[in-house]
Amino acid sequence: MERFNSAIILAGGKSSRMGYNKELIMIDEKRIVNYQIEALHGIFDEIIVVTKNREFYNDLDCRAVSDIIEDKGPFGGIHAGLVASRSKYSYVMACDMPVINTAYINFMKKNIYQKDVDGCMTLYGDHIEPFNAFYSKNIVMDIEEYLYGGGYSIHKLVKTLKFIYIEENKARRFSPNWEMFINFNTREDISIYLGSGSSD
Numbered sequence: 722m723e724r725f726n727s728a729i730i731l732a733g734g735k736s737s738r739m740g741y742n743k744e745l746i747m748i749d750e751k752r753i754v755n756y757q758i759e760a761l762h763g764i765f766d767e768i769i770v771v772t773k774n775r776e777f778y779n780d781l782d783c784r785a786v787s788d789i790i791e792d793k794g795p796f797g798g799i800h801a802g803l804v805a806s807r808s809k810y811s812y813v814m815a816c817d818m819p820v821i822n823t824a825y826i827n828f829m830k831k832n833i834y835q836k837d838v839d840g841c842m843t844l845y846g847d848h849i850e851p852f853n854a855f856y857s858k859n860i861v862m863d864i865e866e867y868l869y870g871g872g873y874s875i876h877k878l879v880k881t882l883k884f885i886y887i888e889e890n891k892a893r894r895f896s897p898n899w900e901m902f903i904n905f906n907t908r909e910d911i912s913i914y915l916g917s918g919s920s921d
């Protein structure tokens with residue numbers, strides 16, 4: 722049976738290390754977030770952007786929403802995105818990630834629907850990759866309790882839930898250079914990426 726599938730783009734951060742709003746980062750004369758919305762439409766039915774600047778998205782094929790619980794970092798954005806989502810599972814990425822690997826996204830999607838879990842993430846050594854990951858709408862209340870209780874770390878809450886973890890070596894088959902997890906925190910990160918010429 723065909724399922725309705727949603728993707729969430731987190732775009733409501735402070736961008737303090739970048740020094741300007743990351744929603745405005747351009748690659749090849751195009752805003753990354755615009756590219757993400759277009760690319761994700763190939764595999765998702767709705768795209769939700771969680772932002773402080775909803776007006777940026779008026780002319781784009783997406784729904785823009787704002788944080789419900791503010792100043793809680795990315796988990797606050799994930800929470801608002803899951804509340805807005807019309808799907809059981811939502812794909813989550815950050816607006817500062819320039820690479821979308823649709824084969825890997827489809828691989829994760831297939832995994833979660835087979836196992837009925839709280840989400841799916843990739844391991845990088847012992848660490849988890851919280852973006853380019855799936856989260857279940859079922860965990861909205863868990864996130865709320867956690868954030869209102871003073872929690873902040875995605876890693877800490879997820880450890881207590883039922884997530885599937887994909888081993889690094891398996892993920893590298895899709896993205897040998899780990900480009901599907903690249904994110905830009907500083908202007909230097911962007912220069913390094915543009916200068917590297919590497920691709921998966």
Ligand SMILES: Nc1nc2c(ncn2[C@@H]2O[C@H](COP(=O)(O)OP(=O)(O)OP(=O)(O)O)[C@@H](O)[C@H]2O)c(=O)[nH]1
Binds near residue numbers: 814
């Ligand atoms: N909606 C929402 N998104 C957030 C929030 N904080 C961070 N994000 C997003 O989450 C992703 C990862 O953010 P970080 O790099 O950890 O933080 P940042 O605020 O973008 O940047 P710094 O201020 O330099 O830490 C980015 O896409 C941010 O836009 C938030 O409070 N709400």
